[in-house]
Amino acid sequence: MDLEVRHLRVVCAIAESGSLTRAAASLRMTQPGLSTQLRRIEAMLGGALFDRRQAGAVPTPFGELVLSRAHAILPGIDGLLADTARAALAARRTSTPERVRIGSVGAPLLGHLILAVKELLPHSEVTSRCQYSPTTLLDDLAAGRLEAAVLGDHPDQELPPLEGVVLNPIVTEPVFALLPTAHPLAAQEEVSLAQLLDEDWAVPRPDSDRTREYWSSVCAQAGRRPFTPYEAEGRQLIEIVRAGLAVSLCQATFIEAPGVAVRPLAGNPLWYRHVLAWHRDGALAAHGAEIHRRVTEGYLDTCAASPAYARWRERHPQSAGSAEIRTRAHGRGARG
Numbered sequence: 352m353d354l355e356v357r358h359l360r361v362v363c364a365i366a367e368s369g370s371l372t373r374a375a376a377s378l379r380m381t382q383p384g385l386s387t388q389l390r391r392i393e394a395m396l397g398g399a400l401f402d403r404r405q406a407g408a409v410p411t412p413f414g415e416l417v418l419s420r421a422h423a424i425l426p427g428i429d430g431l432l433a434d435t436a437r438a439a440l441a442a443r444r445t446s447t448p449e450r451v452r453i454g455s456v457g458a459p460l461l462g463h464l465i466l467a468v469k470e471l472l473p474h475s476e477v478t479s480r481c482q483y484s485p486t487t488l489l490d491d492l493a494a495g496r497l498e499a500a501v502l503g504d505h506p507d508q509e510l511p512p513l514e515g516v517v518l519n520p521i522v523t524e525p526v527f528a529l530l531p532t533a534h535p536l537a538a539q540e541e542v543s544l545a546q547l548l549d550e551d552w553a554v555p556r557p558d559s560d561r562t563r564e565y566w567s568s569v570c571a572q573a574g575r576r577p578f579t580p581y582e583a584e585g586r587q588l589i590e591i592v593r594a595g596l597a598v599s600l601c602q603a604t605f606i607e608a609p610g611v612a613v614r615p616l617a618g619n620p621l622w623y624r625h626v627l628a629w630h631r632d633g634a635l636a637a638h639g640a641e642i643h644r645r646v647t648e649g650y651l652d653t654c655a656a657s658p659a660y661a662r663w664r665e666r667h668p669q670s671a672g673s674a675e676i677r678t679r680a681h682g683r684g685a686r687g
């Protein structure tokens with residue numbers, strides 16, 4: 352992991368609040384999540400940044416050095432971002448954009464979003480980039496570095512509203528189990544969370560994306576926490592599951608690949624919300640409602656292409672229907 356500007360902001364927030372608990376609240380993180388991130392930053396920089404005492408977190412001499420450099424760097428970066436965002440927004444207001452920049456977390460909506468933008472703005476070049484953390488993409492939208500993004504969150508972990516950014520939920524869907532095809536649980540129509548907790552897990556790294564934290568909190572409510580010897584994301588996580596080394600969780604729209612099986616969780620204990628976002632003053636603002644409609648239709652097509660999710664929707668018509676009703680309701684009343 353390379354040092355990023357957001358890491359400097361974390362260090363400054365801890366120093367300013369004098370407490371990991373208060374800093375976590377200001378950063379919209381949990382205290383365990385912030386502690387994990389601080390340990391990663393300290394390992395990256397090569398020394399302890401804070402002495403953690405009963406009275407709070409006090410910078411070490413090494414931490415004071417890092418803070419002095421961070422305080423010198425961050426104002427210039429903030430000024431640069433503000434100036435470029437203003438200039439970019441002014442340019443977009445006066446003309447059809449030559450380029451539309453789109454971001455996405457790992458979700459099935461990116462292709463539908465790109466197609467919608469290309470059809471509505473045929474003379475614009477569309478570029479995209481993917482990021483694991485929705486928080487980073489949300490910051491890029493607010494700063495004018497992206498015109499639109501596919502984001503996601505979980506219950507009780509909703510994305511924070513940022514000035515100028517429109518958050519438009521598409522749907523809230525259940526989270527499913529990801530299993531090796533040879534695993535005995537793959538022969539079941541659905542599996543219980545308790546059954547999964549008897550297995551080794553592959554999980555994403557704990558960072559500003561709170562997926563792992565959400566999974567752990569729901570498992571804790573069931574009275575146990577998963578044993579997580581494998582930390583991986585994307586293709587690497589799938590390969591660990593395919594090799595029969597672990598189980599994991601996935602989005603309901605995940606399409607089964609050779610060697611892995613997707614199965615619903617009994618009782619639907621975990622949920623994931625897909626969110627479409629754009630800048631209120633950006634190039635796509637005038638097309639927001641139409642883009643939302645097209646991406647929603649694309650999502651419903653994706654549901655049909657995922658056999659496990661299609662079967663789940665047939666067995667839970669009320670839950671599937673209410674998701675589409677929520678989609679239409681949010682489309683009429685976006686929040687930003």
